[in-house]
Amino acid sequence: MDHNVFEQMAKKYDTEERIELANVIVKEVRPELRNSESKSLLDYGSGTGLVSLELSDLVASVLLVDSSEQMLDVARAKISHKGMSNASVLYADFTEETPDHKVDIVLMSLVLLHIPDTKNILHRLFDCLNDGGKLIIIDFDKNDKINHPKVHNGFSHEEMQSVLFEVGFKSIEMKTFHHGNRIFMNQDASMFMSSSIM
Numbered sequence: 001m002d003h004n005v006f007e008q009m010a011k012k013y014d015t016e017e018r019i020e021l022a023n024v025i026v027k028e029v030r031p032e033l034r035n036s037e038s039k040s041l042l043d044y045g046s047g048t049g050l051v052s053l054e055l056s057d058l059v060a061s062v063l064l065v066d067s068s069e070q071m072l073d074v075a076r077a078k079i080s081h082k083g084m085s086n087a088s089v090l091y092a093d094f095t096e097e098t099p100d101h102k103v104d105i106v107l108m109s110l111v112l113l114h115i116p117d118t119k120n121i122l123h124r125l126f127d128c129l130n131d132g133g134k135l136i137i138i139d140f141d142k143n144d145k146i147n148h149p150k151v152h153n154g155f156s157h158e159e160m161q162s163v164l165f166e167v168g169f170k171s172i173e174m175k176t177f178h179h180g181n182r183i184f185m186n187q188d189a190s191m192f193m194s195s196s197i198m
Contacts, residue, residue: 008194009074013048021183022050025109025138028177032136033058036100039104044094044125045111049075052107052140053087056137061086061137063101067093094124104130109138110191113152122167134197141190148185160194169196 029051033041036059043052046064048071056062060061064075064087072089079087092099095115106125109163125135147153157174164172174194181188 003144008055010048010078013071013074014050017183018050018105021110021180022054024178024180025051025191026051026054029055029107029136029138029177030058030107032134032193032195033105036060036105041105041107041127042101042103042120043107043136045108045114046075047071049078049087049089051109053078053082053084056084056087059105061088062116063087064089065092065094065099067091076130086117094128095121099124099128101128102130102171103128103133105134107138110140112137113154114150116150116153118155119163119167126167126169129198132198134195135164137194137196138191141183141192143184143187143189146185146189151185154184154189155192157192157194160195164194164196169198172196 005019028102039059040061041052041059042063044065045051046066049064052062052064066072069091072091075089078164097112106128112118142154142156144153161172174192176190176192179190183189
């Protein structure tokens with residue numbers, strides 16, 4: 001891909017706000033991936049890889065999965081520009097198909113709110129994990145100011161934990177780590193990270 005075309009495509013998706021938010025998330029997730037040099041990471045709903053490509057130095061391999069071919073094109077181009085040998089992309093939608101990948105860690109950053117059936121997708125991702133695998137979710141705390149037919153208005157820690165337990169995770173840690181202005185549908189909001197081990 002011509003460098004200029006790539007730059008334009010990346011700009012379309014990687015707005016300054018998105019990059020800024022991704023950097024906050026990367027900083028929070030990095031400590032979660034300590035001692036994971038031998039592990040495989042799957043980033044579900046990766047978009048252009050703003051988060052997971054910044055974490056690729058901590059793991060053995062990163063697989064970016066998204067249902068948007070255009071975003072994955074941008075991710076592919078980033079991977080080849082940076083000469084990353086441990087990152088690859090997969091065009092897939094796990095809400096429609098059962099994943100046949102097995103990995104050690106699944107990351108889902110600001111994706112769950114777009115998926116109507118929370119429990120179903122968490123089941124699918126649980127099935128992707130090797131024994132003792134870890135699921136890291138970053139999303140918005142419940143926000144009553146937001147009302148949109150296609151988007152969850154965030155998640156309360158209680159509901160998130162109970163769904164994760166139902167799906168089969170044993171140990172679940174959750175914390176709110178960032179408050180930002182107008183970061184969720186133009187409303188001020190806070191983000192949580194949950195880390196669940198099966």
